[in-house]
Amino acid sequence: MSGHKGPLVIVGGAEDKHEDMSILREFVRLAGGTHARVVVMTVATKLPVEVGAEYIDAFGRLNVEDVRTFDVSSRQAANRESACKAIAEATGVFFTGGEQIRITELLGGTKVDAVLHTRHNEGLALGGTSAGASMMSSTMIVDGSGDTNPRLGIVTMAPGMEFIDGVVIDQHFAQRGRLGRLLTAVAMYPHHLGLGIDEDTAVIVEDNELRVIGRGAVVIVDAGALLFSNIDHLKKNDPMALYGVKLHVLPTGYHFMLRERQPDVERLTRGELL
Amino acid sequence: MSGHKGPLVIVGGAEDKHEDMSILREFVRLAGGTHARVVVMTVATKLPVEVGAEYIDAFGRLNVEDVRTFDVSSRQAANRESACKAIAEATGVFFTGGEQIRITELLGGTKVDAVLHTRHNEGLALGGTSAGASMMSSTMIVDGSGDTNPRLGIVTMAPGMEFIDGVVIDQHFAQRGRLGRLLTAVAMYPHHLGLGIDEDTAVIVEDNELRVIGRGAVVIVDAGALLFSNIDHLKKNDPMALYGVKLHVLPTGYHFMLRERQPDVERLTRGELL
Numbered sequence: 001m002s003g004h005k006g007p008l009v010i011v012g013g014a015e016d017k018h019e020d021m022s023i024l025r026e027f028v029r030l031a032g033g034t035h036a037r038v039v040v041m042t043v044a045t046k047l048p049v050e051v052g053a054e055y056i057d058a059f060g061r062l063n064v065e066d067v068r069t070f071d072v073s074s075r076q077a078a079n080r081e082s083a084c085k086a087i088a089e090a091t092g093v094f095f096t097g098g099e100q101i102r103i104t105e106l107l108g109g110t111k112v113d114a115v116l117h118t119r120h121n122e123g124l125a126l127g128g129t130s131a132g133a134s135m136m137s138s139t140m141i142v143d144g145s146g147d148t149n150p151r152l153g154i155v156t157m158a159p160g161m162e163f164i165d166g167v168v169i170d171q172h173f174a175q176r177g178r179l180g181r182l183l184t185a186v187a188m189y190p191h192h193l194g195l196g197i198d199e200d201t202a203v204i205v206e207d208n209e210l211r212v213i214g215r216g217a218v219v220i221v222d223a224g225a226l227l228f229s230n231i232d233h234l235k236k237n238d239p240m241a242l243y244g245v246k247l248h249v250l251p252t253g254y255h256f257m258l259r260e261r262q263p264d265v266e267r268l269t270r271g272e273l274l
Numbered sequence: 275m276s277g278h279k280g281p282l283v284i285v286g287g288a289e290d291k292h293e294d295m296s297i298l299r300e301f302v303r304l305a306g307g308t309h310a311r312v313v314v315m316t317v318a319t320k321l322p323v324e325v326g327a328e329y330i331d332a333f334g335r336l337n338v339e340d341v342r343t344f345d346v347s348s349r350q351a352a353n354r355e356s357a358c359k360a361i362a363e364a365t366g367v368f369f370t371g372g373e374q375i376r377i378t379e380l381l382g383g384t385k386v387d388a389v390l391h392t393r394h395n396e397g398l399a400l401g402g403t404s405a406g407a408s409m410m411s412s413t414m415i416v417d418g419s420g421d422t423n424p425r426l427g428i429v430t431m432a433p434g435m436e437f438i439d440g441v442v443i444d445q446h447f448a449q450r451g452r453l454g455r456l457l458t459a460v461a462m463y464p465h466h467l468g469l470g471i472d473e474d475t476a477v478i479v480e481d482n483e484l485r486v487i488g489r490g491a492v493v494i495v496d497a498g499a500l501l502f503s504n505i506d507h508l509k510k511n512d513p514m515a516l517y518g519v520k521l522h523v524l525p526t527g528y529h530f531m532l533r534e535r536q537p538d539v540e541r542l543t544r545g546e547l548l
Contacts, residue, residue, distance in 0.1 A: 149490045249515060
């Protein structure tokens with residue numbers, strides 16, 4: 001493995017585990033193929049046995065030889081040498097869904113946290129779905145209402161696990177009507193690009209580039225160009241006014257440059273996609 | 275009444291009919307206040323008696339002296355002199371929800387259609403909620419899926435009643451997760467601004483200006499600035515790629531200039547809102 005940061009596979013939840021499994025298949029490829037050593041982290045869920053078994057089965061169907069689940073139900077468990085050793089030897093670590101706050105509360109600052117970052121910086125592939133997607137960023141959405149217009153206070157934010165900077169991630173995006181809550185988040189933190197990832201859809205982040213795979217799409221909302229917002233004048237639950245948000249929709253095969261905050265139009269002019 | 279075009283009150287559905295009734299109250303004000311003569315058009319619904327009674331009650335609570343319902347279940351009914359007379363004498367006509375295609379199929383090209391346009395051009399206030407909102411524009415969304423990413427063919431479009439040009443309207447916007455279908459519509463017709471109106475929320479259109487009232491917000495999506503779309507290369511149900519859509523969120527009290535395709539920023543710099 002190179003000294004190059006590993007890829008991130010950030011999944012919007014409900015990824016296919018039975019049919020063509022395009023997302024989990026791509027995760028396995030990035031983790032080294034059939035010789036991958038995959039650790040499934042069930043820390044986010046309160047049903048680690050059931051959820052773990054699903055992924056053991058799915059990665060088994062993808063012919064991964066070495067898959068194990070690892071649950072963390074206490075911070076002590078996240079400081080055990082055996083845990084660190086399993087992650088140190090893995091080529092891919094995948095975080096299941098559940099509650100993102102469990103991931104940061106149970107892992108944050110532990111030895112497992114440290115070894116995840118060390119190994120990711122050395123090339124370890126990191127994946128996460130639903131709660132496991134949200135926690136990837138430096139600032140994460142913990143909770144919030146769906147099916148609403150942007151309103152002050154409808155979204156609870158917290159520090160995430162810091163595997164990627166400059167973005168805030170929402171999952172089950174179209175399926176749960178989460179435009180309002182993602183806009184609320186980026187209106188508060190316009191430095192951050194909002195990534196709204198649909199179910200059975202993922203972004204793969206390698207260096208500065210993000211690409212999309214899966215059945216749905218990723219909506220990227222960029223409040224960096226905001227002409228006006230009324231956010232300074234609001235009380236809790238007041239509706240937001242936002243002028244001039246930029247929005248991109250990227251389905252499978254499309255690319256986005258994170259630092260430049262723009263889709264990879266060059267790739268299109270080279271005719272690589274159409 | 276002047277020779278000036280009347281106001282439009284375009285409601286995203288489920289407007290309050292029992293508490294402060296801010297939207298229906300504003301419609302009544304625009305229609306002439308307590309001396310308004312209001313006709314409730316139940317043509318969109320298959321339950322004209324029940325739906326009509328709700329509005330008779332609501333407008334009654336707002337002290338409108340003269341309210342009547344008018345149902346159209348055949349094109350013959352929409353050509354009767356009595357119908358035209360009722361509308362000719364009204365100061366406000368309000369369309370209930372139901373199916374928008376019933377409005378265009380039953381009224382389109384009839385004498386009632388003609389008198390509505392003539393009277394609207396002379397100042398008649400026109401309101402509509404849900405289906406009654408969608409039909410206001412020249413091109414309308416007839417049907418489509420919610421809670422999905424933009425995909426070719428998920429939205430059925432048809433000619434509307436042409437009370438307003440240059441926009442396409444969607445209702446129950448946040449509540450039914452309709453970003454995907456509104457983006458699909460404007461990606462096909464980028465000349466049209468997409469208005470996504472929440473429940474218990476309305477836009478009032480007077481001349482070139484749109485303003486928002488009610489509890490939720492209006493999302494305006496402008497595909498005019500689109501840098502790229504893959505729409506020419508898609509088959510039915512394929513996911514769309516869209517780069518550079520502009521998006522504005524306007525809650526109650528905010529204004530938008532339709533021809534300029536931009537929020538009324540001048541009003542803000544004059545400090546009128548904050």
